[in-house]
Amino acid sequence: MLDEAVNLENSLEAGGEPERRVRDRGATERAILAAAKRLLAEEGFQNFGINAVARRAGCDKQLIYRYYGGLDGLVEAIGADLGTWVKDRIPEDTGGMFLLTYGDLMERLSLLLLDALRDDPLMRRILAWEISENTEQVRRLSEARSKALALWLERMRGSLTPPKGVDTAAVNAIVIAAIQHLVLAASAGGQCAGLSLKTSKDWEKAATALKRIVRGVYG
Amino acid sequence: MLDEAVNLENSLEAGGEPERRVRDRGATERAILAAAKRLLAEEGFQNFGINAVARRAGCDKQLIYRYYGGLDGLVEAIGADLGTWVKDRIPEDTGGMFLLTYGDLMERLSLLLLDALRDDPLMRRILAWEISENTEQVRRLSEARSKALALWLERMRGSLTPPKGVDTAAVNAIVIAAIQHLVLAASAGGQCAGLSLKTSKDWEKAATALKRIVRGVYG
DNA sequence: CCCCGCTGTCACCAATCGGTGAGTAGCGGG
């Protein structure tokens, strides 16, 4: 998949013979999808359009219309691809520790989510997109992302029962919101609410504070 | 200021006589700024451009170049205008309660910030902009917004000393991040991490959870 | 074998973008 993308991309400026493309619809489709994902991850949703994707995929935009029915279909394909996100981010074992309290679990999950978002530019861009626009396109993508996140959380939680007397849904949503905004702000401007978020030392402080907050509610 | 803006805007489609504009540079400048702020607040940064602002202000874009030196200058003017945000949002008295603990203060501040952001579309759009782009334009605007927020927090805090043993800067940054993301997500999609944020009942639940979190760290 | 279909390319469309230079219109001072 990646090889094909690179090949297609380079075929634009590769000197020498014209380097005729192989006629392989499947490969082209995958190359387009890969190019779209890379483009979105690297450049953001601002300049994400038919022309840009076609340019990066090294093919004509007409093919995007033909194979995906336009940008909407392509975005939908990206959303469908997001389902794989979960599998990649689930450690098989719990790292030797088991029989956790809910507090232990949420602390661990928070830090895992923080790290996962920190090195997933595509997810970050989608998150920013969700916040900035409210088109049908984005709504579908948002739904896919949300479902993936929910599934991830559910898998990680296992069979642990949440404590009583606390609105865990609301509390967890706020914790997740904090994590997401922290990562987004850091990724965009290197800081959040005056807190610098550049060096790994900065992130340690943030992680410590996050742990403290989670521990504060869940003991 | 508002009257002028409305007047200028309507002068486009107002039937009847041409409704000649008065030649008043100051008024035009203010009308442009007001139009820009309204446009940004209502439409977001996506379609925020010279043409759109001029269209909404009911004047030629050339005037924007002349009076503000282009979009950058106009954005800068918006940023400068953000300084007034603080004054509008500071209640004169502390509502009868004084001599608060730091926990009391942060709880109150959190809820105030939540509400303030909830009914300030311009601030929300700027926030979303900060997260989605990293141009010099946005960086300046971000700085102005950040400074306004910091000033607001400082004014509200008064002379209360923070507790020891806690990285209040980091913790507060995370709390603020949570609030901001909550409001942004709600404004865009009506929910955040599976938590619905539409009805006032939804928001009560969120506020309660937020209070619980703040109380958890600051006692 | 030829022909049809599928893959891929190219040329073109109207609309909009940011940006600029030249020209018009009205107010105020002499």
Next chain:
DNA sequence: CCCGCTACTCACCGATTGGTGACAGCGGGG
């Protein structure tokens, strides 16, 4: 009254956008 300064408008530029129709070339089935 008239002239000049200034606020303001208009027309145009090249670039880019999303979108469409026509065409080229290879390959497999009749």
